Amino acid sequence: MNSSIPARETIIATGERIARHIHRTPVMHSASIDGLIGATVFFKCENFQKVGAFKIRGALNAASLLLADDRARGLATHSSGNHAQAVALAARIFGVAAHIVMPRNAPRIKRAAVEGYGARVIESGPLQSDREATVRQVLEETGAAFIHPYDDDRVIEGQATVAMELFQQTMSEEPLHALLAPVGGGGLMSGSCFATRAFSPGTVLIGCEPAGADDAARSLAAGRRLENDAVDTIADGLRTNLSDRTFAILREHLREIITVTDEEIGSALRMVFERLKIVIEPSAAVPLAALIQQRERFAGKRVGIILSGGNIDLGVFPFSGYESPAG
Amino acid sequence: MNSSIPARETIIATGERIARHIHRTPVMHSASIDGLIGATVFFKCENFQKVGAFKIRGALNAASLLLADDRARGLATHSSGNHAQAVALAARIFGVAAHIVMPRNAPRIKRAAVEGYGARVIESGPLQSDREATVRQVLEETGAAFIHPYDDDRVIEGQATVAMELFQQTMSEEPLHALLAPVGGGGLMSGSCFATRAFSPGTVLIGCEPAGADDAARSLAAGRRLENDAVDTIADGLRTNLSDRTFAILREHLREIITVTDEEIGSALRMVFERLKIVIEPSAAVPLAALIQQRERFAGKRVGIILSGGNIDLGVFPFSGYESPAG
Numbered sequence: 291m292n293s294s295i296p297a298r299e300t301i302i303a304t305g306e307r308i309a310r311h312i313h314r315t316p317v318m319h320s321a322s323i324d325g326l327i328g329a330t331v332f333f334k335c336e337n338f339q340k341v342g343a344f345k346i347r348g349a350l351n352a353a354s355l356l357l358a359d360d361r362a363r364g365l366a367t368h369s370s371g372n373h374a375q376a377v378a379l380a381a382r383i384f385g386v387a388a389h390i391v392m393p394r395n396a397p398r399i400k401r402a403a404v405e406g407y408g409a410r411v412i413e414s415g416p417l418q419s420d421r422e423a424t425v426r427q428v429l430e431e432t433g434a435a436f437i438h439p440y441d442d443d444r445v446i447e448g449q450a451t452v453a454m455e456l457f458q459q460t461m462s463e464e465p466l467h468a469l470l471a472p473v474g475g476g477g478l479m480s481g482s483c484f485a486t487r488a489f490s491p492g493t494v495l496i497g498c499e500p501a502g503a504d505d506a507a508r509s510l511a512a513g514r515r516l517e518n519d520a521v522d523t524i525a526d527g528l529r530t531n532l533s534d535r536t537f538a539i540l541r542e543h544l545r546e547i548i549t550v551t552d553e554e555i556g557s558a559l560r561m562v563f564e565r566l567k568i569v570i571e572p573s574a575a576v577p578l579a580a581l582i583q584q585r586e587r588f589a590g591k592r593v594g595i596i597l598s599g600g601n602i603d604l605g606v607f608p609f610s611g612y613e614s615p616a617g
Numbered sequence: 618m619n620s621s622i623p624a625r626e627t628i629i630a631t632g633e634r635i636a637r638h639i640h641r642t643p644v645m646h647s648a649s650i651d652g653l654i655g656a657t658v659f660f661k662c663e664n665f666q667k668v669g670a671f672k673i674r675g676a677l678n679a680a681s682l683l684l685a686d687d688r689a690r691g692l693a694t695h696s697s698g699n700h701a702q703a704v705a706l707a708a709r710i711f712g713v714a715a716h717i718v719m720p721r722n723a724p725r726i727k728r729a730a731v732e733g734y735g736a737r738v739i740e741s742g743p744l745q746s747d748r749e750a751t752v753r754q755v756l757e758e759t760g761a762a763f764i765h766p767y768d769d770d771r772v773i774e775g776q777a778t779v780a781m782e783l784f785q786q787t788m789s790e791e792p793l794h795a796l797l798a799p800v801g802g803g804g805l806m807s808g809s810c811f812a813t814r815a816f817s818p819g820t821v822l823i824g825c826e827p828a829g830a831d832d833a834a835r836s837l838a839a840g841r842r843l844e845n846d847a848v849d850t851i852a853d854g855l856r857t858n859l860s861d862r863t864f865a866i867l868r869e870h871l872r873e874i875i876t877v878t879d880e881e882i883g884s885a886l887r888m889v890f891e892r893l894k895i896v897i898e899p900s901a902a903v904p905l906a907a908l909i910q911q912r913e914r915f916a917g918k919r920v921g922i923i924l925s926g927g928n929i930d931l932g933v934f935p936f937s938g939y940e941s942p943a944g
Binding site for chain 1: 664665669887890891894895896897927931
């Protein structure tokens with residue numbers, strides 16, 4: 291599959307298209323984290339974004355680019371995660387219906403959040419094939435437009451605005467030496483590839499993935515798309531596989547993926563809570579975990595990190611099991 | 618005891634004196650919290666302050682106002698909380714020694730944080746009288762200047778800059794209807810009294826206290842200073858008693874204290890984590906708990922809340938025991 295590479299102007303126009311409805315999230319910096327890691331680290335805080343994650347950028351861009359008549363028949367997707375809330379909010383912004391297919395066993399709190407945006411939740415069986423069958427039925431019945439969480443050029447262009455903003459917000463004499471972002475289905479990573487190429491080609495882009503769902507790292511190494519047989523990671527937002535589209539983009543533009551253990555993710559998560567005093571979800575801690583793992587090579591450098599979201603279930607996450615790496 | 622009321626110019630000058638070394642912390646606002654509470658709520662985020670709490674303001678102001686020769690002999694205090702780190706950092710800023718008396722049973726992590734600022738930690742017995750005896754000995758041996766956590770006019774003037782900034786940052790046609798701040802030893806509350814009088818006299822100032830350490834509420838009701846016999850609250854920063862000085866200020870300037878249960882504090886804490894996506898300590902959730910408890914009377918109003926600090930022990934706090942009031 292040959293995705294076209296969006297030009298600089300395309301990403302800028304995307305940013306302008308969605309700007310009215312989203313936050314330009316802040317970039318945070320902590321002298322104490324810099325001291326611990328030995329680099330100058332800039333955190334792009336998408337945990338403060340609408341719906342608590344970057345996902346609203348892609349969903350809203352896709353919804354914006356629909357013809358008005360098509361959009362009027364509503365938006366649909368299947369997701370139990372942040373993309374579900376993103377499509378629900380995008381639909382509300384345009385005043386159209388949202389049909390969200392969620393597995394029957396999805397957490398009640400996630401379902402409530404989606405319904406809180408006025409969306410209709412349709413239950414499916416727990417398997418990926420169940421979800422897909424249910425969403426096909428919904429599309430047939432409603433004529434709604436399907437918005438995939440990552441296998442969609444419009445979604446990827448929306449996600450590209452995260453890295454674009456981070457580059458704009460950290461501009462100085464010297465570009466960022468490296469940008470670290472998480473890899474799940476590859477939407478944010480594909481967008482980061484395009485934004486880096488367009489706005490900061492001297493920056494080394496690095497993907498970061500949990501060892502327990504490392505399909506992207508294995509796929510890049512093998513030169514063909516591989517899937518996860520089983521996933522085992524606390525980074526619940528990164529358990530999905532690349533699609534053919536995102537694999538093709540990553541193979542062309544991404545040189546490296548660092549994988550990290552759940553223990554490393556937990557330590558990084560704790561560092562963010564303790565030092566930045568902000569709430570992020572486990573998936574969002576993966577790039578910092580990678581930076582900590584390989585901090586020698588980043589010594590003295592300016593490094594950007596995308597904190598992708600903040601929707602953590604506070605009741606179940608076992609903080610006590612993780613020690614801060616600083617002791 | 619008759620504390621003089623600092624003039625508007627005094628608080629402004631205090632702010633300028635300490636500005637170079639502290640953060641002008643942001644004021645946050647959340648449409649979803651506004652929707653849940655039915656008021657427009659502005660959060661002054663001292664969890665992002667140096668040392669993770671407002672305490673650096675008072676400690677640094679007190680240190681700044683010492684004669685240089687006196688300061689050169691070092692700073693001393695007794696504290697197992699945020700004030701210990703504040704005095705340690707103030708000493709480091711001036712390049713002088715810090716002697717911090719901490720009870721032998723203080724958490725290792727708090728001791729490490731104080732030592733991280735280069736301070737000397739001196740262990741004492743666990744009782745208040747043990748700490749005071751040990752600090753007297755330290756003062757005799759070193760000639761260091763003692764900085765009390767709240768029973769000190771210079772400290773109170775430093776804490777007054779929190780509310781001053783909040784008023785400046787929320788200025789519009791209409792002043793804040795109410796300002797809610799926590800009451801522990803009364804330093805922040807006394808400073809808030811002075812700042813409200815000086816900068817926003819039309820704002821209703823309300824103290825907020827845990828029911829399990831309600832000496833201030835009982836003292837104001839009785840018209841004389843009463844102490845806590847036993848304290849029982851998760852709001853560990855608010856377990857202290859008023860001093861004669863802070864009681865006199867509160868009796869003169871504060872009309873009302875709202876007390877809240879630990880369950881209400883836990884729910885408010887959870888709301889801040891889930892909706893604002895920031896980390897605060899239990900004591901900092903007390904004013905929001907009070908606002909939620911009495912939200913009918915604040916309906917449609919503009920309300921300021923001081924989030925006093927963010928130094929929560931993530932390993933032990935039982936989030937799972939508290940349900941978000943929104944369900």
